Amino acid sequence: xxxxxxxxxxxxxxxxxxxxxxxxxxxxxxxxxxxxxxxxxxxxxxxxxxxxxxxxxxxxxxxxxxxxxxxxxxxxxxxxxxxxxxxxxxxxxxxxxxxxxxxxxxxxxxxxxxxxxxxxxxxxxxxxxxxxxxxxxxxxxxxxxxxxxxxxxxxxxxxxxxxxxxxxxxxxxxxxxxxxxxxxxxxxxxxxxxxxxxxxxxxxxxxxxxxxxxxxxxxxxxxxxxxxxxxxxxxxxxxxxxxxxxxxxxxxxxxxxxxxxxxxxxxxxxxxxxxxxxxxxxxxxxxxxxxxxxxxxxxxxxxxxxxxxxxxxxxxxxxxxxxxxxxxxxxxxxxxxxxxxxxxxxxxxxxxxxxxxxxxxxxxxxxxxxxxxxxxxxxxxxxxxxxxxxxxxxxx
Numbered sequence: 001x002x003x004x005x006x007x008x009x010x011x012x013x014x015x016x017x018x019x020x021x022x023x024x025x026x027x028x029x030x031x032x033x034x035x036x037x038x039x040x041x042x043x044x045x046x047x048x049x050x051x052x053x054x055x056x057x058x059x060x061x062x063x064x065x066x067x068x069x070x071x072x073x074x075x076x077x078x079x080x081x082x083x084x085x086x087x088x089x090x091x092x093x094x095x096x097x098x099x100x101x102x103x104x105x106x107x108x109x110x111x112x113x114x115x116x117x118x119x120x121x122x123x124x125x126x127x128x129x130x131x132x133x134x135x136x137x138x139x140x141x142x143x144x145x146x147x148x149x150x151x152x153x154x155x156x157x158x159x160x161x162x163x164x165x166x167x168x169x170x171x172x173x174x175x176x177x178x179x180x181x182x183x184x185x186x187x188x189x190x191x192x193x194x195x196x197x198x199x200x201x202x203x204x205x206x207x208x209x210x211x212x213x214x215x216x217x218x219x220x221x222x223x224x225x226x227x228x229x230x231x232x233x234x235x236x237x238x239x240x241x242x243x244x245x246x247x248x249x250x251x252x253x254x255x256x257x258x259x260x261x262x263x264x265x266x267x268x269x270x271x272x273x274x275x276x277x278x279x280x281x282x283x284x285x286x287x288x289x290x291x292x293x294x295x296x297x298x299x300x301x302x303x304x305x306x307x308x309x310x311x312x313x314x315x316x317x318x319x320x321x322x323x324x325x326x327x328x329x330x331x332x333x334x335x336x337x338x339x340x341x342x343x344x345x346x347x348x349x350x351x352x353x354x355x356x357x358x359x360x361x362x363x364x365x366x367x368x369x370x371x372x373x374x375x376x377x378x379x380x381x382x383x384x385x386x387x388x389x390x391x392x393x394x395x396x
Contacts, residue, residue, distance in 0.1 A: 016327020074356025223247025288328025
């Protein structure tokens with residue numbers, strides 16, 4: 001007997017809810033993606049998230065704390081070092097990253113540049129921390145004229161390679177990034193990211209043909225444990241990339257939030273049991289990294305409007321969780337991730353409303369899912385299953 005038939009984890013990428021206790025160490029004191037965005041927008045209208053209890057995670061103008069929330073509500077603090085996509089997702093799956101992955105505030109050193117040129121057969125432009133949209137605006141024309149790749153990084157542990165799809169075909173860009181991944185392993189770089197774009201100078205646009213090539217998790221995760229127990233794991237969006245495909249039985253590539261939400265409902269319709277792990281990337285990629293407050297607010301509204309469809313697709317024993325991997329406060333001067341607490345909303349027929357408080361680690365989510373799906377406890381995290389499980393929720 002298990003408490004959950006299916007668990008759905010929706011990661012609203014970059015949707016933090018207030019500075020973590022150690023935010024100042026990361027230069028992020030005062031960051032609050034939801035709170036600051038709502039204040040800048042003059043209030044948000046998110047009635048479905050409000051009903052679940054979102055207003056309790058931080059002060060959100062227009063989204064008050066519900067007097068009787070329909071979901072279980074809390075916040076999670078990251079125990080891992082860093083504020084990266086990988087560390088956040090890995091920690092949700094029970095893996096704490098104690099040492100920060102390598103970052104390159106002044107660009108990559110000569111030895112990495114030499115190896116990358118040799119492996120790719122191309123010259124390199126850029127080699128500095130930059131916004132992905134800004135650097136293709138700056139160097140896209142030169143790239144098109146020379147064929148040199150645009151290389152850049154950020155405050156996170158990433159090596160990003162941008163190329164125009166008509167200059168460097170996707171298959172070639174992906175092959176280059178696979179070679180760069182081998183190189184990045186030696187330097188403890190979290191992700192190599194292929195960043196294709198299209199258009200003409202002055203009107204370049206990045207595409208959803210992005211691919212992430214992640215460092216292989218150094219220890220087993222929740223996904224490995226579920227797969228070993230023959231419990232299906234389906235990833236939507238960049239989940240498969242983040243875990244280097246390990247433990248993910250089926251990986252569904254998405255083209256933004258709307259497509260990811262569509263794929264989520266389609267996967268639920270044919271998944272009899274197991275874990276559906278979803279990343280909704282647009283909050284981070286399109287809006288947080290571009291300081292686009294109106295776009296960020298619109299995307300939250302689209303998620304909110306879709307929630308009734310998700311809730312209708314959940315059946316007996318199902319539990320859904322909405323959270324985030326880090327913050328990306330679009331009201332701050334910079335365009336990088338922000339070290340924040342993240343929301344924790346749990347709901348569905350397999351969930352009882354409860355106050356979950358401040359969780360000391362994202363691992364608590366993975367531990368709860370492990371317990372709910374009936375596999376042995378993970379090495380890290382404290383389960384909150386007893387707080388949310390209705391007395392008659394177990395399923396065979």
